[in-house]
Amino acid sequence: xxxxxxxxxxxxxxxxxxxxxxxxxxxxxxxxxxxxxxxxxxxxxxxxxxxxxxxxxxxxxxxxxxxxxxxxxxxxxxxxxxxxxxxxxxxxxxxxxxxxxxxxxxxxxxxxxxxxxxxxxxxxxxxxxxxxxxxxxxxxxx
Amino acid sequence: xxxxxxxxxxxxxxxxxxxxxxxxxxxxxxxxxxxxxxxxxxxxxxxxxxxxxxxxxxxxxxxxxxxxxxxxxxxxxxxxxxxxxxxxxxxxxxxxxxxxxxxxxxxxxxxxxxxxxxxxxxxxxxxxxxxxxxxxxxxxx
Numbered sequence: 001x002x003x004x005x006x007x008x009x010x011x012x013x014x015x016x017x018x019x020x021x022x023x024x025x026x027x028x029x030x031x032x033x034x035x036x037x038x039x040x041x042x043x044x045x046x047x048x049x050x051x052x053x054x055x056x057x058x059x060x061x062x063x064x065x066x067x068x069x070x071x072x073x074x075x076x077x078x079x080x081x082x083x084x085x086x087x088x089x090x091x092x093x094x095x096x097x098x099x100x101x102x103x104x105x106x107x108x109x110x111x112x113x114x115x116x117x118x119x120x121x122x123x124x125x126x127x128x129x130x131x132x133x134x135x136x137x138x139x140x141x142x
Numbered sequence: 143x144x145x146x147x148x149x150x151x152x153x154x155x156x157x158x159x160x161x162x163x164x165x166x167x168x169x170x171x172x173x174x175x176x177x178x179x180x181x182x183x184x185x186x187x188x189x190x191x192x193x194x195x196x197x198x199x200x201x202x203x204x205x206x207x208x209x210x211x212x213x214x215x216x217x218x219x220x221x222x223x224x225x226x227x228x229x230x231x232x233x234x235x236x237x238x239x240x241x242x243x244x245x246x247x248x249x250x251x252x253x254x255x256x257x258x259x260x261x262x263x264x265x266x267x268x269x270x271x272x273x274x275x276x277x278x279x280x281x282x283x
Contacts, residue, residue: 003195005167010199012160013172013244018204018214020153021146026217029283032266032273041150046247048154049161053252056162066169073171078256087239088246088261092268094231096276097224097283099217101243102236103174105229106197108216110205115218119229124182126233127175131183 002068017107020045025099032096161248168192173245174200175236183237224282235265 021027021041030039060072095101098119100108105123108116161172170192177193180186186193208214219225236242239261241250246265250258276283 002168002192005163006192006195007199009160009164009168009172010196011203012156012163012199013174013196014200014203015207016153016156016158016160017200018153018207018212019156020150022153023204024215024217025219026215027146029273029277032269033277034270035274035278039146041146044147044150045154045157046243046251048151049158049248050154050252052155052158052162053165053248056165057253059166066165067167068169070169072165072169075253075255076257080257080260083238084240084257084261085264087235087237088264089235089268090231091235091239091242092265093272094228094235095243095265096269096272097228097231098219100228101174101232102178103200103242103244105232106174106178106200107204108218109201111208111214112216112218115220115222115225116216118222118225119218122226122229123233124178126230126235127179127182127237128233129230130234130237131179131185 005068013103014107016049017104020048023104023108023112028099028101028104029096032099157244158248158252161244164196165249171245171249172196173241173249175242176240176245179237219283239265 017023022045027039027041030037031042033039063072066072091101100119102123105116105120109120164170164172177186177196181190181193181197232242239246241258241261243265246258246261251262273283
């Protein structure tokens, strides 16, 4: 059942990215281009996505378990550190350069050609690099 | 196109509904970088099958739609150096910050999470600056 729900949520997420235009890097870069030909679409996408989640978090607050039985995710400690700011800054930099964030980077894999695959491979490389670094810091093998 | 914002809103509602289902039914945060990254660095080994199923959905449904004739374009750059630098930055950055547009943006802001809001301000801010410098000053984007 978990696998079916994950497939369904992933599929709906992917379809939403496609319909909203977030798989079109020109629209994403247009949103970031405040001083050029600014495209407000992404604000509608983010706003539209937040609405169902506002309701979902309210429902979640009144339950202690998800439908499938496991505990609902607890709020993280509100720690604002260098990793959060620095990582987000680095992400914003890469996001602007090409116009893909991790969700759309996956969603375009089937029709974005070689360029989509190159970006995806580099992104995986970056994730591996950071994962490896974290393992070394903790001093424990995976 | 004048209708773009309507498609944006509809697509956004679909994304938010997906996140709501994943939260309430499966009890998980729908964050693209977290779901993928947990597979890459081994931290999500216990839930690997669920993660793979989610990713199959994300890749499969848009691919099928385009294959079936849905008209769209990616407008992806063909500049390989740019693709690699950006991909590395997005990969390292989202794991370092523990979230991206879906995790910090959609799931975080809707929960009024301080971390989510700060992260979103940071990546948007750096995105705006990078776009300004890269497109209007250096002309490389």
